[in-house]
Amino acid sequence: MLIFDRSVFLHLRFGFSYFLAPIFFFALSTIDKPVFWNALLTFIAFHFFIYPASNGYNSYFDKDEGSIALIKNPPPVNKSLYYYSLIFDLIGIVICFFVHPYLAIMAFIYGGISKIYSHPLIRLKKFPILSFLTVALFQGGFMFFAFVFGSDKNHELSYLSNQIMLGIIISTLLVGAGYPLTQIYQHHEDRKRGDKTLSLLLGIRGTFIFSALLFLSAGITMYYYYSLMGSKIAFTYFIIYMLPVFLFFFYWAFLAIKNSEQANFKNSMRMNFLSGTCMLFYFLGLCVIKFVF
Numbered sequence: 001m002l003i004f005d006r007s008v009f010l011h012l013r014f015g016f017s018y019f020l021a022p023i024f025f026f027a028l029s030t031i032d033k034p035v036f037w038n039a040l041l042t043f044i045a046f047h048f049f050i051y052p053a054s055n056g057y058n059s060y061f062d063k064d065e066g067s068i069a070l071i072k073n074p075p076p077v078n079k080s081l082y083y084y085s086l087i088f089d090l091i092g093i094v095i096c097f098f099v100h101p102y103l104a105i106m107a108f109i110y111g112g113i114s115k116i117y118s119h120p121l122i123r124l125k126k127f128p129i130l131s132f133l134t135v136a137l138f139q140g141g142f143m144f145f146a147f148v149f150g151s152d153k154n155h156e157l158s159y160l161s162n163q164i165m166l167g168i169i170i171s172t173l174l175v176g177a178g179y180p181l182t183q184i185y186q187h188h189e190d191r192k193r194g195d196k197t198l199s200l201l202l203g204i205r206g207t208f209i210f211s212a213l214l215f216l217s218a219g220i221t222m223y224y225y226y227s228l229m230g231s232k233i234a235f236t237y238f239i240i241y242m243l244p245v246f247l248f249f250f251y252w253a254f255l256a257i258k259n260s261e262q263a264n265f266k267n268s269m270r271m272n273f274l275s276g277t278c279m280l281f282y283f284l285g286l287c288v289i290k291f292v293f
Contacts, residue, residue, distance in 0.1 A: 007075040008084050011059040015070050017047035019178075019272055020139060022279035023171050027147035029286040030167055034151045038099050042150035045099075046143070049092030050107055054114035056085035061118045064189060072265055099150050106146040113138050125195045132198040136176030141168035166225040170218055174279070177214035180207045181271055184256070184263045204263045208253040215249075234286065241282040245275045 024043055028034055060082045064074050089111045097104035116122040117134060124131045144167050183190070183199035184207050190197050199207045219239075226235040252271060255262040 002083055003078070003080045004084065005078075005080070007078060008056070008081045010071055010075060011056050011077060011081050012052040012084070012088070013055040013059075013070050014048070014052050016055055017051045018280070019276035020051060020143070021047060022276065022283050023140065023143050023175070024147045025280065025283035025287050026167065026171065027144045028151055029283055029290060030163060031148060031152050033153040034291075035153050039151035041095055041099050042103065042147060045092040045095035045107065046110075046146075049088045049095065050111060053085045053088035053092065053111065056081050056088070057115055058118040060085065061120060061123075062193070068186070070269070096150070103146060103150045106142070106149070110138055110142065110146070123195075125190075125197065128196050128198040128201040132176065132179065135179050136172050139179075140172035140175035144168050144171035162228060163225070166221060166228070170221050170225060173214050173218035173221060177211045177218060178272070178275055181211055181268055183207075185265045185268050204260055205257050207263075208249075208257065212249070212253075215246075237285075238282055241278050242275075245271075245278050248274055 024047070028039060059068065059074070060077050062068070063077055068074050093104050093107045093111070096107040113134060117124045117131065124134055145164070148164060148167070180197075180199040180202065183197045184204060186197070187200050190200050198210075202210055222238060223232075223235050226232055226238075248271060252262065252267050256267070
């Protein structure tokens, strides 16, 4: 019997979609003729169904006892979580199909990748480099492309322009920069389970250095992107919006390198929330300026 209880709801982690929403609005800001209903359905399909399905599936096979993203004390998982993750995945794919069959295929691919990331038969999480590249590319660049495709008026596949390619690269770098920071407090849990994450491989100091280099690379690429678009002022605003993120990042890095106990769940969630909020407001602002004013 399927039971949608508190444990299932918590492990689906709907709130985590908030941190991934900036990629959607970044993609939307690049489109000249978006279709409102297509964009809305695309947003709902991924942020309310496919992303939570991935979270739930991951939680079911991880069976974490320590803190995980958004849940400080995760409750025990049950079989209902496994089935609901599949149901949510299917609902998301069906919604995508009503936008365009190709978008449904992209949703199916994303769901499949998220499953082999967690499933014990393959479990990409055991391979630090491969798992990092998978998350950075599929939560970043792949989703950027899917959102552009789903929201655009013509649903054409002739999107591999300089603008879209740079958007894919920027999205991949931004997700890649933040991802190791979500693993930094889980070293003990990952080591106990046999998952050698990138953050565990790099160590605390190495994780911060690596993330800083990717943030810098994303910034340089974004500067080139806006220069190409003839809108350098947009990059200036990006730096202003991201200033609180940079300040907290370096403050947290200083504390954590000095005292490893500072590389904890609380600070990781602070970093996640701050970076997600600043980027969301920035890209949402671009959309408002472009489509409202």
